[in-house]
Structure formats: structure tokens, C-alpha cells
Amino acid sequence: MFVKIKEFFSVQLSIEENSDPQQQLQLAAAALLIELSRADYRRDREEQIAIEAALKKSFSVTDEQLTALIELAEEENQQATSLYEFTKLVKDNYSAEQRFELVKMLWEVAIADGEISKYEDHLIRKIADLIYLPHSDFIRAKLAVIKA
Template sequence: MAFLNSLGGESQGVVPDDTAVAVIALALHVIQADGVVEDSENQTLEQVIRAYFNFSKGEFEQMLAVARKQEEDAVDLFRFTSRINRALDETQKAEFIGMLWQVVHADDNRNELEDHLVWRIAELIGVSGRDRIASRQAAEGRQSDEKSQ
């Protein structure tokens, strides 16, 4: 979680090629993969991003607007994964994949398209299969802990 704080916590406005925009754009891409975007996915995305980056609601909405536009214009994932590869170290990349799993599991419905997309993003940013699976299991564990409370 600390890695995302270090990327954007001091941000004063939106920089279109900011790493935070790439993070949000990839998360948007993942939650749209199954063709159904639930409110719970959008809420989890906002919650996770605002907590990680220490963004106000207004800052998050600005970043979301820029990320949404860039995600709509993108023809592939390279635009975003290359930013993440340049900005994050190995541990931070694994944490990012964990954040994607949190968003995927927000709607209580794991979809093979979302799974495949997270797998592909993990591969493109160099996160090992073991770390990807551990991140998924941690997100699943958090979700079931939250349900039991």
C-alpha cells in the first residue's frame, strides 16, 4: 500500500502520464472486461485508490476522468504497463496486482476474462505467477474476512 502513496500522495493536480493514471486505467480495464461494471467495483476502486494515494474525492475524480479517457483511447495495455514498469519496483508491482484483485473481487463474481486480464497485466509488468496467485488469495481472504464481520 505504501508504494502507491509514494507515487502520488503529494500530487497537486493531474498529470496525464502520471503512474497513478496508469494504475487507475488498468483497474478500469479489468473491471470492464466482463462487460458488467457493478457499483461495488467502482466503490472499491475509489476506496483503494484514495487510500493508496491519499487523494481527496476531488483529486480522485480528476485522476479517474483522465484515466478513463486514456483507457478509452488506448489500443493495448503497453501504454500503461510501460509506465508501471518504469516507476515501480518488484514489490510495488506485486502490490499493484493485489490491488487489481481487490477490485475484481468487489462484485463477488470472479470472471475468467477479468482473471485473464490480471494474469496478462502481471506478466507484462514482470510479476511472477506465484506472486500473482498469492495476491489473489490474499484478496479473496480479505473479502471473506470482511463478509464474516
């Protein structure tokens, strides 16, 4: 598993082993978005498109890098036993504004299929708590996406 992550970062994104942890955060964010798309027990094409758009917009990756990032995030997500490994990276390395933007991305994926299920709402609430996003920002992110 770690070999694949190292290979992805070194080959696909031309990142050296001791580089800025920002690229690891891309993987964590992608894994959280993928986990959210599974929260309501169905994967909609609209949600997949929203994930791709959010990652491309936030991280400025090429289509090839995006595909590799999503594949690796899918694999990491399936092997993960909890959200902790992803949320800890985000909590420890993202600024308050970046955490807010991540929660906005989660809401964008949740609403992509036209409805926000109670499972999606619960998971976003849980992630927001784990990354220490204040409840007021959680609500502000939701309203920003719904009104857009």
C-alpha cells in the same frame, strides 16, 4: 489528450512538468483498474467503489483529485489501443512490492462484485505478465485478497 494530462497534473495535483513520474503512475494504475472493471462486459457499482477505495488508499488523494484522476483515466483508457502504455510505466517505475500491490488492487476490484469472471482472471494474469510480476506473486496476491 496530452494537454488534459498536463493540466490534471499541474492544476489538480500541483505538479510541475518535470516532476517525479509517480503521478503519471497514478494515472496508469487507475486506467488499469478501470480496464479490469470492463473486462466482464458490465460495470458494477461495487467495482467502482473498489477502484475509488484502492486509489484513495494507495495514493492519498482528496475526493476532488480522485474524481479528476478517474475521469482522466477513463478517457485515457478509451483512447488507448493496448495495455502497453500503462503497463510499461508500471514495469519501468514500480518496485517489485509496488507491482505486487497493484495486482492486489486489481484482484480487489475483480472480487468486489462477489465473483471473479474468467475475463477478469485472464486480464489480471496478462497485466501481471506485462509488468513482470512472478507467477508466485500473482497467486500470492490473489490468495491475499480472497482470504481477506
